[in-house]
Amino acid sequence: MVKMYYENEAKLDILKGKTIAVIGYGSQGHSQAQNLRDSGLKVIIGLRQGKSWEVAEADGFEVYSVGEATQKADFIQILLPDERQGKVYAEEIAPYLTEGKTLSFSHGFNIHFGQIVAPKNVDVMLVAPKGPGHLVRRVYVEGGGVPGLFAIQQDATGNAREIALAYANGIGAARSGVLETSFREETETDLFGEQAVLCGGASELVKAGFETLVEAGYQPEIAYFECLHELKLIVDLMYEGGLSRMRYSISDTAQYGDFMIGRRIITDETRKEMKKVLKEIQDGEFARNWILENQANRPVFNAIARQEEEHQIEKVGAELRGMMSWLNKK
């Protein structure tokens, strides 16, 4: 039976009186910082001058340059874009990462693929909520917690595990439970999931369904409702109680279609391609491509992003969401 850690085994005490520097104030940074503060911990923010700096100050945080924040902190949580962490670490964090500090992440990419190599006299860990940043905050405020993972790469102080669990408590993850993993496992599974299932896989599935219906002459609005809007509702049921909960709730007609047609859409070829994608992650091919893409200023990324923004489903969806006021609640 897998071991989940909860608040009673993830006491905040070891972080009480310590200074936590959250480096970055975006999707994860703003939510983790606010949750930590609401958990009674001392949090400062490390940023560059710009929009996030203004937002973090407006949210009541002491904001410093990355270097200053690192100097002042006992625990440094790097929540910068993955592709920028290596350079910022080398130039603004490493010079001030002195003995006994904790270096932490919410994704293992830069440690696992060797973009960041920490000194031997600091703790190195990851504490990763398994969910989008804005939900990490929303669920915490509602009294819950997005569950998470933690991994210890280096335990220089002998307290790394206790510190990681305390941090997981501080961001609310221990309210639902945290699982122990490794940097390799978190990095490879997270990259695979977001590429082949959650973001990449789901976006292409939704667009393919939408395009099939629209090209057959059905109203784009109907296609949007069927292929995107309702997907969230179906996935909510899976989230609540697994595939069986979803199948319990849908009609037998839908369930027969599920059983008979689903495996014609996701075929053995699909599974073969998934295995290929995973191998490209494990071999570092994806990491190398992503690092080089950023060094070249994202020519492929930007071209596809422009195409995606222009997709008909985006226009149709925006119009319909604007017409459904209940959806506009933040």
Ligand SMILES: NC(=O)C1=CN([C@@H]2O[C@H](COP(=O)(O)OP(=O)(O)OC[C@H]3O[C@@H](n4cnc5c(N)ncnc54)[C@H](OP(=O)(O)O)[C@@H]3O)[C@@H](O)[C@H]2O)C=CC1
């Ligand atoms: N998004 C998510 O839900 C999840 C993300 N993660 C991980 O969390 C980490 C952060 O991702 P995410 O929150 O999405 O990142 P975002 O892109 O949302 O936020 C990045 C933040 O870093 C700041 N920043 C960017 N460049 C610099 C710089 N050179 N110096 C100082 N600050 C800078 C940005 O500020 P500015 O306004 O100046 O650009 C912004 O505040 C990543 O490792 C990611 O893999 C893990 C789980 C889920």
Ligand SMILES: CC(=O)[C@](C)(O)C(=O)O
């Ligand atoms: C939300 C999440 O965990 C992702 C999709 O892996 C990410 O945004 O990095």
